[in-house]
Amino acid sequence: MFEHIDAYPGDPILSLNEDFQKDPRTSKVNLSIGIYFDDDGRLPVMRAVREAEAAILNEPGPKPYLPMAGFAHYRDAVQALVFGETNPARAEGRIATVQTLGGSGALKVGADFIRRYFPQSQVWVSDPTWENHRFIFERAGFEVNTYPYYDKATGGLKFDAMLAAIDALPARSIVLLHACCHNPTGVDLDRAQWERLIGVLQERDLLPFVDMAYQGFGAGLDDDAFAVRELARRGIPALVANSFSKNFSLYGERCGGLHVICEDAGAAHRVLGQLTGSVRSNYSNPPTHGAKIVTRVLNTPALKESWQGELAAMCQRIARMRVAIHDGLRDHVHGEALTRYVKQRGMFTYTGLSAAQVDRLREEFGVYILRSGRMCVAGLNDTNVGTVAESIAKVLAD
Numbered sequence: 001m002f003e004h005i006d007a008y009p010g011d012p013i014l015s016l017n018e019d020f021q022k023d024p025r026t027s028k029v030n031l032s033i034g035i036y037f038d039d040d041g042r043l044p045v046m047r048a049v050r051e052a053e054a055a056i057l058n059e060p061g062p063k064p065y066l067p068m069a070g071f072a073h074y075r076d077a078v079q080a081l082v083f084g085e086t087n088p089a090r091a092e093g094r095i096a097t098v099q100t101l102g103g104s105g106a107l108k109v110g111a112d113f114i115r116r117y118f119p120q121s122q123v124w125v126s127d128p129t130w131e132n133h134r135f136i137f138e139r140a141g142f143e144v145n146t147y148p149y150y151d152k153a154t155g156g157l158k159f160d161a162m163l164a165a166i167d168a169l170p171a172r173s174i175v176l177l178h179a180c181c182h183n184p185t186g187v188d189l190d191r192a193q194w195e196r197l198i199g200v201l202q203e204r205d206l207l208p209f210v211d212m213a214y215q216g217f218g219a220g221l222d223d224d225a226f227a228v229r230e231l232a233r234r235g236i237p238a239l240v241a242n243s244f245s246k247n248f249s250l251y252g253e254r255c256g257g258l259h260v261i262c263e264d265a266g267a268a269h270r271v272l273g274q275l276t277g278s279v280r281s282n283y284s285n286p287p288t289h290g291a292k293i294v295t296r297v298l299n300t301p302a303l304k305e306s307w308q309g310e311l312a313a314m315c316q317r318i319a320r321m322r323v324a325i326h327d328g329l330r331d332h333v334h335g336e337a338l339t340r341y342v343k344q345r346g347m348f349t350y351t352g353l354s355a356a357q358v359d360r361l362r363e364e365f366g367v368y369i370l371r372s373g374r375m376c377v378a379g380l381n382d383t384n385v386g387t388v389a390e391s392i393a394k395v396l397a398d
């Protein structure tokens with residue numbers, strides 16, 4: 001019966017992370033998966049999360065199914081965080097929001113929804129993008145293409161080429177964008193570039209699908225959401241996926257949201273109904289625990305303030321590690337190949353190392369980065385950054 005089923009080749013990120021767990025070397029360093037580790041190399045439990053969780057566990061009660069669209073207080077709190085409390089689109093009821101299984105769940109529910117209602121459209125993703133974007137949209141039935149993005153020569157953005165390619169797409173094409181902290185390159189658009197791009201998306205009648213998995217890890221919670229807030233403010237139809245895996249350090253709780261910006265409240269009502277149908281046919285309804293934590297933190301001013309402070313400290317630690325790896329490589333890497341470590345934003349840096357160099361780093365030195373050359377700088381700490389820099393220098397020297 002199953003003779004024709006090929007072996008799964010593994011996932012370039014999650015399978016590598018599993019290989020890391022199995023590696024017996026004590027000196028190994030995990031810079032592969034996009035997870036924030038603290039300076040002791042531990043996955044943090046944020047203070048606000050701990051307090052909210054303790055309060056929730058003190059109020060034991062029955063565990064019914066949540067509504068298909070998710071916990072209502074969660075949906076409202078998440079929408080306010082993503083779009084800003086006072087965004088007119090919220091007051092006008094133009095945003096349909098459902099609770100999802102992390103950011104990937106939001107992408108999948110959104111992909112199924114647009115596949116059903118825009119069957120002629122194709123999807124366009126940045127070159128390169130997070131590997132799972134392609135997998136999710138292809139498995140939802142889409143043809144997935146790329147638009148120019150990363151400039152290998154400068155370690156920056158090919159903005160003109162990106163804009164020209166998007167400007168030439170057929171109306172109703174789906175354009176996948178990263179709101180901030182681009183994964184895998186760490187290269188983002190600035191405000192002026194977003195404004196020009198949003199103008200083109202509107203003029204060409206394109207449908208943006210914005211993935212915001214790292215809100216708060218770039219320029220701050222509000223600035224990172226600039227593009228999605230601007231789309232909503234201007235009334236441009238769009239989908240937005242957000243995740244609390246990274247900024248709440250709640251990876252395994254699978255907390256996220258899918259938001260569809262609509263032209264009016266009537267459309268938002270119908271879209272919400274169809275998103276609900278998409279949830280029902282995928283997994284019926286989302287889980288409770290993580291959503292309760294996020295809701296309590298976002299709706300309790302003291303906890304929210306504590307969470308924001310801790311998130312800001314995480315970003316400062318990443319910035320410090322960017323400087324440390326930059327300084328450690330100063331004698332071995334030059335020009336833009338060095339400055340990218342401090343210029344690129346968020347959890348990732350695109351090192352420019354080849355797959356063969358990455359393999360050597362892993363095999364000889366136990367330093368794990370993705371074969372694309374993506375390094376998660378949030379896995380560096382004061383103890384390992386020196387050896388990581390030395391290992392890279394040795395690999396580059398041969």
Ligand code: LMR
Binds near residue numbers: 014032033034035
């Ligand atoms: C990553 O890019 O490493 C993270 O988003 C984890 C994942 O699921 O791929």
